[in-house]
Amino acid sequence: MKRVLITGAAGFLGSHLCDRFINEGFYVIGMDNLITGDLKNIAHLFKNEHFEFYHHDVTKFVHVPGNLDYILHFASPASPIDYLKIPIQTLKVGSLGTHNLLGLAKAKNARILIASTSEVYGDPLIHPQTEYYYGNVNTIGPRGVYDEAKRFQESLTMAYHNFHGLETRIVRIFNTYGPRMRLNDGRVIPAFMGQALRGEDLTIFGDGNQTRSFCYVDDQIEGIFRLLMSDYHLPVNIGNPNEITINDFAKEIIQLTGTDQKIVYKPLPENDPLQRQPDTSLAKKILNWEAKTDRKTGLQKTFDYFKTLSAEELQKEEHKDFSKYIY
Ligand code: UDP
Numbered sequence: 001m002k003r004v005l006i007t008g009a010a011g012f013l014g015s016h017l018c019d020r021f022i023n024e025g026f027y028v029i030g031m032d033n034l035i036t037g038d039l040k041n042i043a044h045l046f047k048n049e050h051f052e053f054y055h056h057d058v059t060k061f062v063h064v065p066g067n068l069d070y071i072l073h074f075a076s077p078a079s080p081i082d083y084l085k086i087p088i089q090t091l092k093v094g095s096l097g098t099h100n101l102l103g104l105a106k107a108k109n110a111r112i113l114i115a116s117t118s119e120v121y122g123d124p125l126i127h128p129q130t131e132y133y134y135g136n137v138n139t140i141g142p143r144g145v146y147d148e149a150k151r152f153q154e155s156l157t158m159a160y161h162n163f164h165g166l167e168t169r170i171v172r173i174f175n176t177y178g179p180r181m182r183l184n185d186g187r188v189i190p191a192f193m194g195q196a197l198r199g200e201d202l203t204i205f206g207d208g209n210q211t212r213s214f215c216y217v218d219d220q221i222e223g224i225f226r227l228l229m230s231d232y233h234l235p236v237n238i239g240n241p242n243e244i245t246i247n248d249f250a251k252e253i254i255q256l257t258g259t260d261q262k263i264v265y266k267p268l269p270e271n272d273p274l275q276r277q278p279d280t281s282l283a284k285k286i287l288n289w290e291a292k293t294d295r296k297t298g299l300q301k302t303f304d305y306f307k308t309l310s311a312e313e314l315q316k317e318e319h320k321d322f323s324k325y326i327y
Pocket of ligand 1: 079080175186187188189191192203204205206210212246268269272273
């Protein structure tokens with residue numbers, strides 16, 4: 001049985017990856033320090049004899065007994081609000097954490113896939129973003145702690161590949177959504193859905209003309225799985241190129257949730273990218289992969305998930321009004 005270590009296992013993408021690898025017949029070792037992850041995302045796996053969980057912070061030395069075939073490094077805060085609340089942990093997990101996991105991969109002779117991000121492109125000056133674009137990042141801005149940690153992570157990963165001959169893969173993940181996103185992570189989809197369910201106005205940051213391209217989680221996981229199994233070691237964008245303005249997106253949410261929410265405008269956070277759309281032609285060429293789930297279907301599944309949360313959970317103060325964190 002092949003053995004895989006997944007860091008950030010209790011998080012949104014990490015927990016979906018655990019499910020996927022269990023379903024593919026792997027022995028899965030999940031690891032998480034639970035700063036932003038939640039055990040309820042993997043509670044269903046605890047009875048599985050092919051799953052085990054380590055409560056561990058990967059910025060400290062990582063010890064895993066036995067052999068490992070694959071490592072997927074998905075531990076990291078991943079929303080702009082989280083970077084503001086825990087900036088130093090964000091920098092450490094992308095740098096020190098990645099270093100520990102690359103060292104572990106080398107010791108175990110395992111192939112390692114690193115979760116990178118569209119944020120390496122910063123506020124992009126070319127559109128759509130291809131893997132060949134070097135990015136436009138403000139190192140000292142509020143997002144710099146995430147963007148630069150991920151850029152360093154890519155450099156370190158390439159250095160291990162080139163210097164040690166380690167088998168490495170780098171996925172650049174564009175805005176991904178679906179069940180198990182955290183209601184209070186501050187990102188636009190949980191924010192709008194939480195607001196709709198509480199009967200609050202939807203908060204648009206800035207004038208709402210900024211764009212994003214949203215990828216459903218099942219598509220993202222399929223792309224990551226194919227990349228891990230491929231023989232391509234340079235970064236690959238995985239995302240859905242269907243681009244939409246935040247204004248139009250808010251209207252879609254109102255339509256989907258069947259509510260008559262008003263829209264209120266709040267200040268735009270500093271360095272919030274004006275446009276974002278992945279060029280996924282490389283993924284299509286080398287992985288024969290492209291996003292398949294349309295936004296209507298994906299958003300409906302996501303809303304169905306948020307509807308299962310308890311009223312008590314929905315009303316928690318920490319899940320409301322993220323605009324107070326805007327810098
Ligand atoms: N946004 C918004 N209202 C919210 C939360 C986010 O208008 O309540 C905007 C945010 O400013 C950004 C876009 O939605 O332009 C996507 O934000 P998100 O935090 O989901 O991810 P990002 O792509 O910026 O990392």
